[in-house]
Amino acid sequence: MAEPQPTLQSLAAKITELSETLTAYLRENKVPEPTFAADSPTSYSNLSPEIFMTRQVLLDALNDMWYLTQGPSESIFNYVHNCMPDAACLNILNFFDFWSAVPVSGSATYAEIATHTSLPHEVVFRVLQHAVSLRIFVEIEPGKSTSRIEHTSRSAALAKSAGLRALVSSILDDAGAPLMVMNEALRRYSQGKPELTQKMDESSFALFHAGGQFGKHGNSWDMLENDGDGEKQGWRQKNFVEFMRYVKEIFHLEGVVLDAHDWKSVGKATVVDVGGSAGHDAVVLAQHFPDLTITVEDLPKVKSSFEANLPADLKSRVTFREHDFFKPQTVQADIYIFKMILHDWPDAEAAKILQALIPALKPGARVILFEYIGNQGEASEAPQLPRSIKQMGSATDLRLMALFNGKERPVKAWKEVFRLADERFEVANVNANPQNFFAVIEAVWRG
Ligand SMILES: C[S@@+](CC[C@H](N)C(=O)[O-])C[C@H]1O[C@@H](n2cnc3c(N)ncnc32)[C@H](O)[C@@H]1O
Numbered sequence: 001m002a003e004p005q006p007t008l009q010s011l012a013a014k015i016t017e018l019s020e021t022l023t024a025y026l027r028e029n030k031v032p033e034p035t036f037a038a039d040s041p042t043s044y045s046n047l048s049p050e051i052f053m054t055r056q057v058l059l060d061a062l063n064d065m066w067y068l069t070q071g072p073s074e075s076i077f078n079y080v081h082n083c084m085p086d087a088a089c090l091n092i093l094n095f096f097d098f099w100s101a102v103p104v105s106g107s108a109t110y111a112e113i114a115t116h117t118s119l120p121h122e123v124v125f126r127v128l129q130h131a132v133s134l135r136i137f138v139e140i141e142p143g144k145s146t147s148r149i150e151h152t153s154r155s156a157a158l159a160k161s162a163g164l165r166a167l168v169s170s171i172l173d174d175a176g177a178p179l180m181v182m183n184e185a186l187r188r189y190s191q192g193k194p195e196l197t198q199k200m201d202e203s204s205f206a207l208f209h210a211g212g213q214f215g216k217h218g219n220s221w222d223m224l225e226n227d228g229d230g231e232k233q234g235w236r237q238k239n240f241v242e243f244m245r246y247v248k249e250i251f252h253l254e255g256v257v258l259d260a261h262d263w264k265s266v267g268k269a270t271v272v273d274v275g276g277s278a279g280h281d282a283v284v285l286a287q288h289f290p291d292l293t294i295t296v297e298d299l300p301k302v303k304s305s306f307e308a309n310l311p312a313d314l315k316s317r318v319t320f321r322e323h324d325f326f327k328p329q330t331v332q333a334d335i336y337i338f339k340m341i342l343h344d345w346p347d348a349e350a351a352k353i354l355q356a357l358i359p360a361l362k363p364g365a366r367v368i369l370f371e372y373i374g375n376q377g378e379a380s381e382a383p384q385l386p387r388s389i390k391q392m393g394s395a396t397d398l399r400l401m402a403l404f405n406g407k408e409r410p411v412k413a414w415k416e417v418f419r420l421a422d423e424r425f426e427v428a429n430v431n432a433n434p435q436n437f438f439a440v441i442e443a444v445w446r447g
Helices: 010-029 047-069 072-096 110-117 123-134 154-162 161-173 176-179 180-190 204-209 220-226 235-252 254-258 280-288 300-311 347-355 387-404 410-422
Strands: 138-140 146-151 268-275 293-298 318-322 335-339 365-373 425-433 438-445
Touching: 010 047, 047 072, 047 254, 047 387, 072 123, 072 154, 072 161, 072 176, 110 123, 123 138, 146 176, 161 204, 161 220, 161 235, 176 180, 176 204, 176 387, 180 204, 180 387, 204 387, 220 300, 235 280, 235 300, 268 280, 280 293, 280 318, 293 300, 300 318, 318 425, 347 410, 365 410, 410 425, 410 438
Parallel strands: 268 293, 268 335, 293 318, 335 365
Antiparallel strands: 138 146, 365 438, 425 438
16 A cells, blocks of 8 residues: 655654654763754764664655645745755855864854955855855854854864865865756767766766866866866865765774675785775774785875875885776785775776786685665665665765766676676675675686
């Protein structure tokens, strides 16, 4: 039987029930509850997997309540009216670092913020008027000559966390504009075809940057590496490194890497983390498994972040090597790991990246992919996830489409990418974890 349609009243009852469950958990487990005050905790700490799910179901109910309260037409009108100014406003605040213009436990005038950001007073005023409507900053004594700006918990969260600032920069500033021309890219290159174009120069990113006004960048990695003048060159890559570190922290991905393989049983092994960013995964692996020697390979502008973050006691076992993963691999290792790498590329490029390993592969060498698979895993009995969780996956997927014509793939498709690269890659193990939505796919080289 079809589920009855939610109504304002049924949703209100559900929201009451779920928020009571959540607050009872917080009380019992002494988890401090966030407020809008600047000194509020910036996130819920230590939510159990069950209560995390409860919170996501609550978010779905709140979203439904939000839509139904407005009614169908107005819910679209309001969304369309606000979504771009909301995003642009947050991007401006982040780009010009409004966060540090206002002390977290103090206040600042519009004039002080204008001086700090080097923006015209009028611009600062107008941007902040919108930000305040989003509970990002608050205005004390609005409209008076004495009016001042203070942080709310939402703006303070950004002031306090370099990771969150990097996330906003990478997602909004690097990818936002290309996402807005997706319709035109699809019209030009994929409409009327059975499949999305697989050409990197037909992505929304390539279309947006074709004019060269924002720099001539073939793909988004080019932009991260090369954007900025002089000392500033590569600032977006540094941000991206911080974004990746933050993603690992908030999604608790440490365990995914540690549990991916029986690292102990491999003994004195050499590992290459291909596209390993500034080594955040390599460091964790090396700390837990003293017999491993790890080479982190990535693009040149990542190196300084690697050097800044490497604990001194790991210097002899964890090293950085500038390497373009489309070029032939020269480090002969026992295991190569690719975490969240191949999803950035269409099948042909993903296969080329794997083929580039072949010159270095000895028989029995292993290649381990870590990729997000959402709940589309093998099991058809996978539980229905809250929409708020599915959205994380579908939003990333659309971003990958815009930037690279890349995609999140189910396990079956990852096996196919190995096959496309070379028949001598034998997929030996697949571990799709419904708890963290990640799959670990391990292939053995039978060359
Ligand atoms: C999505 S990030 C994943 C980083 C890391 N593996 C992780 O899981 O946090 C993709 C990485 O691939 C790197 N990358 C992109 N193109 C590359 C290339 N041609 N050669 C080497 N690394 C590249 C980027 O610099 C970035 O660090």
